[in-house]
Amino acid sequence: xxxxxxxxxxxxxxxxxxxxxxxxxxxxxxxxxxxxxxxxxxxxxxxxxxxxxxxxxxxxxxxxxxxxxxxxxxxxxxxxxxxxxxxxxxxxxxxxxxxxxxxxxxxxxxxxxxxxxxxxxxxxxxxxxxxxxxxxxxxxxxxxxxxxxxxxxxxxxxxxxxxxxxxxxxxxxxxxxxxxxx
Numbered sequence: 001x002x003x004x005x006x007x008x009x010x011x012x013x014x015x016x017x018x019x020x021x022x023x024x025x026x027x028x029x030x031x032x033x034x035x036x037x038x039x040x041x042x043x044x045x046x047x048x049x050x051x052x053x054x055x056x057x058x059x060x061x062x063x064x065x066x067x068x069x070x071x072x073x074x075x076x077x078x079x080x081x082x083x084x085x086x087x088x089x090x091x092x093x094x095x096x097x098x099x100x101x102x103x104x105x106x107x108x109x110x111x112x113x114x115x116x117x118x119x120x121x122x123x124x125x126x127x128x129x130x131x132x133x134x135x136x137x138x139x140x141x142x143x144x145x146x147x148x149x150x151x152x153x154x155x156x157x158x159x160x161x162x163x164x165x166x167x168x169x170x171x172x173x174x175x176x177x178x179x180x181x182x
Contacts, residue, residue, distance in 0.1 A: 013167040016082050020136050031062045031071050087128050096180045102165050109162040112155035131159045
C-alpha cells in the first residue's frame with residue numbers, strides 16, 4: 001500500500017508493474033485474506049495500525065478482483081485505467097511536433113512491439129499493454145533466475161526506454177508542466 005502510493009507519485013510505469021505483481025500475489029494466495037495476512041502482512045513487522053491498514057488495502061483489492069471477475073487472470077479496472085491514461089498521452093505526444101525524441105524512442109521500440117503482438121497469438125491488447133506485459137514477463141523471468149536472450153534483452157531495452165520517457169511525460173503532464181500544443 002505504501003509502496004504503491006509512492007510509486008504512483010514517482011513513476012507510473014513502475015506503479016503499474018507493481019500493481020500487476022500485487023494482483024498475482026493475491027492470486028497465488030487464492031484471494032484469501034487470511035493467507036495474505038500470514039504469508040505477506042505478518043512478514044513486514046509493522047505496527048498494528050499499519051498492519052490493519054495494509055490488510056484493509058489487500059481486502060479491498062481482493063473484493064475488487066471478485067467483483068470484476070479477475071481472480072484467475074486479467075487486470076483490475078483501476079490498472080486498466082492507467083493504461084488508458086498513458087495511451088491518451090502517448091497518442092498526443094506522437095501527434096505533437098514538439099517531442100521528436102519521444103517519437104524516435106517509440107519507432108525504435110515499434111518493431112519489437114509488432115513482433116510481440118504477433119507472437120501473442122492474436123490477443124486483443126493495445127501496444128502499451130503489450131509493452132508492459134513484456135516487461136512484466138522479463139521481471140518474472142529474472143525473479144526466477146531464468147536466462148534472457150540477448151535479442152530479448154535488446155527488445156526490452158528499447159521498450160523500457162520508450163516507457164520510461166512516457167512515464168516522465170506523464171509526470172510532467174500531471175504536474176501541469178507539459179505543453180503539447182504548438
